[in-house]
Amino acid sequence: MARSSTRPTSRDVAQAAGVSQAAVSLVLGDKWRGRVSEATADRVREAARDLGYRPNLAARNLRLGRTRTVLLVVPALTTEFFAGVYTGAARVAGRHGFGVVLYPSPEGIGPARDPFASAQSALDGVIASSMAADALTAIRGDQLPLVMLDSDPDGSLGAATVNLDIADGVRQVTEHLLALGHRHFLHLAADVPSWTFEMRARELAARLAAEPGARVRTAPAPISIDGARTAAEAALSAPGPRPTAVVCDDDKLAAGACKAVRRLGLRVPDDVSVTGLDDLALATALDPELTTVRLDAELFGQRGMEALLAVLDDREPPGGDIPVELVVRGSTGPAAPATP
Amino acid sequence: MARSSTRPTSRDVAQAAGVSQAAVSLVLGDKWRGRVSEATADRVREAARDLGYRPNLAARNLRLGRTRTVLLVVPALTTEFFAGVYTGAARVAGRHGFGVVLYPSPEGIGPARDPFASAQSALDGVIASSMAADALTAIRGDQLPLVMLDSDPDGSLGAATVNLDIADGVRQVTEHLLALGHRHFLHLAADVPSWTFEMRARELAARLAAEPGARVRTAPAPISIDGARTAAEAALSAPGPRPTAVVCDDDKLAAGACKAVRRLGLRVPDDVSVTGLDDLALATALDPELTTVRLDAELFGQRGMEALLAVLDDREPPGGDIPVELVVRGSTGPAAPATP
């Protein structure tokens, strides 16, 4: 029996099975066809099981020069959206023997520990949300393979991108509201500098510019229910005709908008229609339930990981945006007659 | 200049600075006081900076036999509660040169990649939520230092525990509702086998048993808004007098309960009062806003990490539950007169 104080190594297994350490490595690494007899391989496996052998990852990583671990950088963990992204990515990763480590946004953690400083030798690649762009320069400093989520396909030099077709989602929302007779819009926009949000504003403005009589005002808001409520309340009570539809950059903002409407003594959707984007659990918790755009977060994460695996493999990452789906619920209705 | 194709090692730095690799290790490891002259140390640091040297973590981990990385096991990433726990833990970890890796519950990822199989040599310790108890046996199989969050202090053999004083939260909720005149309770309970949930049921039952005329029925529900709505709707329309207060194991369940009340043509809080537990963003998105118990998720994570650091240091982990706070909002009000 080996000394039990410390963890067994492949050499301990070798001794127990009466073979060399190299043979253990071959058998356990599944490289033994034609190099080790079936009987010996069985002895090795049995010895490994008996001793409870687990390979030392640090040693393996050092030897191989790679870690089979990738980093997922998300802007914050405050909604289930990125939980879904993680789940999808981790599922694909697991099938390929990879692990996924999560790195929620730097805020609140402080610069004391820059993950990328240490990461370079501990990671094989990075998947990053464009909303965590502040970390981008740090990432590019390293030479790690990178996949960007929901980022400008042209602007992010070199990095592969995987995108949800949010532009189409915005178009669907806009058509839906136009069909209901709305012409006066408020865009409650996330005050986060990111391509994915700027693109939404552009898409909405472009469609409404093509619609005679339609107009839109934009109000920036922090991505929190109370921040959104404050911003929406101010924008809705501004002088001039009141918007009849509020298009929000995500569901949290929409929840704030709904509160704002109620605090002004108005009703959703009779006086003001509200739309979100994400389809979080929050969307169906509201009363009325939220008309929103469903994003398939898990598929998003899955595609991100597949793209990264392709890059690591020197293959061309698959292109094509992920389709999204308008979900019509109770928060949108026919436009009320214009008010002065 | 060193070969630029591959990353620089400490030996490259040594050559550039005209010293031995050992000297580089001493200087960069901050162990050089009295062993290397100030001037030499400066040369080494400059060379390291010029070359963009980053130590290879795999090699360091192998040499030191530890990784300065701990695992945080959470049941799921679907609420911001565990995001807060992570943030708190990561903050403390960063101050001590540790990193935190997140492991969201196994469900959805599949057993293909058991994190603990590989973890043992890549982790120094584990912080685990009791709600992810299915992973517990795997954890205990390894000999990693373990801190349990919100777990039975007596039952979890050997492991240190850090608890929120949720029992007190339940007591505060109960007193609040009793003071409002409620005597007939429905307990909407999470259908997850976990000490923290069982404890809530016990605490509620104990207090109501001591109150003449009070009674409580329990309805188990999955932790999802729609699941909770279904369960609450059934329980509220069951034969016999209708409960006037619904005490829920968390805010998501409470959101479902509110929907159920409305679907039965009743109103919150006029006909039925509802309470939650967590104080998620969801709580203030609802209308009326939710009376709930605020849990300090960040402090929870912080204490968890501090406890783990203590264990790693062979010190006694600090005890004492983390206080919680009742937040009274609009979802609770005076009890309606009993209905048959």
Next chain:
DNA sequence: GCCTCCAAGTGTTACGTATAACCCCGCTCG
């Protein structure tokens, strides 16, 4: 004048793994 001591380093080793290079033996084939 010799021994001791200290500052300022250097040489060497080990951590555990994967793999390239080698070795031996029995069998087949020319």
Next chain:
DNA sequence: CGAGCGGGGTTATACGTAACACTTGGAGGC
């Protein structure tokens, strides 16, 4: 009957770091 070959292994080495043991040149003590 010797060369060749393939099955079944073994030996040796390198990955990059941290730390222990050792060296050297001079200053100081007695």
